[in-house]
Amino acid sequence: xxxxxxxxxxxxxxxxxxxxxxxxxxxxxxxxxxxxxxxxxxxxxxxxxxxxxxxxxxxxxxxxxxxxxxxxxxxxxxxxxxxxxxxxxxxxxxxxxxxxxxxxxxxxxxxxxxxxxxxxxxxxxxxxxxxxxxxxxxxxxxxxxxxxxxxxxxxxxxxxxxxxxxxxxxxxxxxxxxxxxxxxxxxxxxxxxxxxxxxxxxxxxxxxxxxxxxxxxxxxxxxxxxxxxxxxxxxxxxxxxxxxxxxxxxxxxxxxxxxxxxxxxxxxxxxxxxxxxxxxxxxxxxxxxxxxxxxxxxxxxxxxxxxxxxxxxxxxxxxxxxxxxxxxxxxxxxxxxxxxxxxxxxxxxxxxxxxxxxxxxxxxxxxxxxxxxxxxxxxxxxxxxxxxx
Amino acid sequence: xxxxxxxxxxxxxxxxxxxxxxxxxxxxxxxxxxxxxxxxxxxxxxxxxxxxxxxxxxxxxxxxxxxxxxxxxxxxxxxxxxxxxxxxxxxxxxxxxxxxxxxxxxxxxxxxxxxxxxxxxxxxxxxxxxxxxxxxxxxxx
Numbered sequence: 001x002x003x004x005x006x007x008x009x010x011x012x013x014x015x016x017x018x019x020x021x022x023x024x025x026x027x028x029x030x031x032x033x034x035x036x037x038x039x040x041x042x043x044x045x046x047x048x049x050x051x052x053x054x055x056x057x058x059x060x061x062x063x064x065x066x067x068x069x070x071x072x073x074x075x076x077x078x079x080x081x082x083x084x085x086x087x088x089x090x091x092x093x094x095x096x097x098x099x100x101x102x103x104x105x106x107x108x109x110x111x112x113x114x115x116x117x118x119x120x121x122x123x124x125x126x127x128x129x130x131x132x133x134x135x136x137x138x139x140x141x142x143x144x145x146x147x148x149x150x151x152x153x154x155x156x157x158x159x160x161x162x163x164x165x166x167x168x169x170x171x172x173x174x175x176x177x178x179x180x181x182x183x184x185x186x187x188x189x190x191x192x193x194x195x196x197x198x199x200x201x202x203x204x205x206x207x208x209x210x211x212x213x214x215x216x217x218x219x220x221x222x223x224x225x226x227x228x229x230x231x232x233x234x235x236x237x238x239x240x241x242x243x244x245x246x247x248x249x250x251x252x253x254x255x256x257x258x259x260x261x262x263x264x265x266x267x268x269x270x271x272x273x274x275x276x277x278x279x280x281x282x283x284x285x286x287x288x289x290x291x292x293x294x295x296x297x298x299x300x301x302x303x304x305x306x307x308x309x310x311x312x313x314x315x316x317x318x319x320x321x322x323x324x325x326x327x328x329x330x331x332x333x334x335x336x337x338x339x340x341x342x343x344x345x346x347x348x349x350x351x352x353x354x355x356x357x358x359x360x361x362x363x364x365x366x367x368x369x370x371x372x373x374x375x376x377x378x379x380x381x382x383x384x385x386x387x388x389x
Numbered sequence: 390x391x392x393x394x395x396x397x398x399x400x401x402x403x404x405x406x407x408x409x410x411x412x413x414x415x416x417x418x419x420x421x422x423x424x425x426x427x428x429x430x431x432x433x434x435x436x437x438x439x440x441x442x443x444x445x446x447x448x449x450x451x452x453x454x455x456x457x458x459x460x461x462x463x464x465x466x467x468x469x470x471x472x473x474x475x476x477x478x479x480x481x482x483x484x485x486x487x488x489x490x491x492x493x494x495x496x497x498x499x500x501x502x503x504x505x506x507x508x509x510x511x512x513x514x515x516x517x518x519x520x521x522x523x524x525x526x527x528x529x530x
Contacts, residue, residue, distance in 0.1 A: 143496065164409075206471040
């Protein structure tokens with residue numbers, strides 16, 4: 001095939017591709033797109049802000065100490081994060097449907113206009129790609145499904161910025177269209193066609209059904225309706241398990257009767273058995289486990305205050321604490337409690353849940369539980385607590 | 390007014406550009422291996438939507454407009470818009486891809502039955518809409 005023939009057949013193929021005029025559905029309109037797009041933008045903004053908050057909450061050494069009150073704050077923000085992403089799925093699909101013909105618009109002829117068109121198309125490609133990526137990966141993560149080899153947390157975080165950035169660029173480009181679609185004169189409906197109102201109502205219904213059935217399992221009362229939620233709230237003490245003792249490879253070490261907890265500060269060391277911990281003053285706190293995957297569950301935990309353990313090695317109040325698990329490797333094998341968290345009267349090394357001895361999967365012999373922080377930091381199978389200078 | 394609009398657009402666009410570039414820098418900072426694993430997914434979601442999902446939905450819309458009587462259109466739209474995205478959302482739990490033998494608290498519901506129940510509720514609601522629209526006679530849109 002000669003170069004010319006190849007170019008010719010390519011040209012004829014492109015000529016036969018549909019044009020925006022081939023899509024004749026009168027249901028598509030800038031008024032519809034702007035309304036769905038605005039709410040989609042709200043969902044992405046909420047998911048972005050709660051996502052950044054979650055990232056800050058997981059930093060081992062935050063620049064500004066995050067508050068430990070209200071105890072339910074992280075539970076709500078992370079639940080909202082997943083709910084906003086879930087609601088965004090039907091909104092994104094309807095939004096893309098409403099502008100799908102634009103994909104086939106031919107580039108304008110003048111050089112400057114052609115260049116601007118290409119730049120805008122590129123920004124939309126980045127937006128569609130990063131936004132869809134965020135929804136797909138976030139959804140799979142909430143069901144602990146990882147069919148990829150990239151790091152979920154850091155990649156999802158990086159692309160959250162890309163999605164938010166390209167969304168703002170898109171809003172800047174389309175602002176005149178958005179403005180006239182919201183504020184302009186009402187367009188007369190086309191007889192016989194499905195109206196904008198019908199499509200909008202169906203879209204809001206889709207978002208509502210999606211959130212209630214898939215992402216509301218942390219809301220008491222709604223939980224029964226969450227037929228498609230990855231967790232219904234079952235588990236020892238009615239608290240689900242994120243990672244089992246077997247998966248963490250700690251079954252033997254955690255069940256060992258010779259287990260001891262090491263508490264240290266500088267050159268001062270103390271070794272405590274579980275019986276030693278049980279004989280110390282016990283504190284009970286009703287606190288949620290709030291997983292980054294969006295689920296959360298309240299438990300009544302009893303154990304030893306972190307401040308009591310710090311007193312054993314004469315640590316000053318306000319010191320930060322490094323917590324290590326029997327688990328070797330993995331992001332959840334160690335965590336750091338900033339000074340304000342360690343000093344909190346509800347920050348405890350729990351020995352029981354709902355009056356029962358802590359189950360192996362919940363972190364027996366002892367685990368961290370403290371208010372308003374991601375579940376990933378509530379380290380299980382704790383065998384070492386080091387007070388930092 | 391035009392000047393204010395232009396100023397607003399410039400500010401929003403500039404902020405967007407900075408946030409987006411920060412994200413790209415973060416992504417590149419995760420290393421080449423991570424990037425090479427990410428790019429097929431970034432491309433894949435667009436290819437699957439634009440090349441497969443969207444054309445199928447357009448064809449379904451064209452077919453529905455030809456076949457369905459006017460009174461059945463609102464009901465059909467409700468079914469497509471609610472159940473289409475919901476079914477996509479349910480793929481991870483219906484497939485139980487993340488299930489772990491040592492963790493019965495994960496994916497602990499009968500998801501096929503749950504999905505069927507939601508489908509049934511939406512179909513009943515859609516049927517009510519269709520009956521209503523047929524009784525009304527005039528195409529309400």
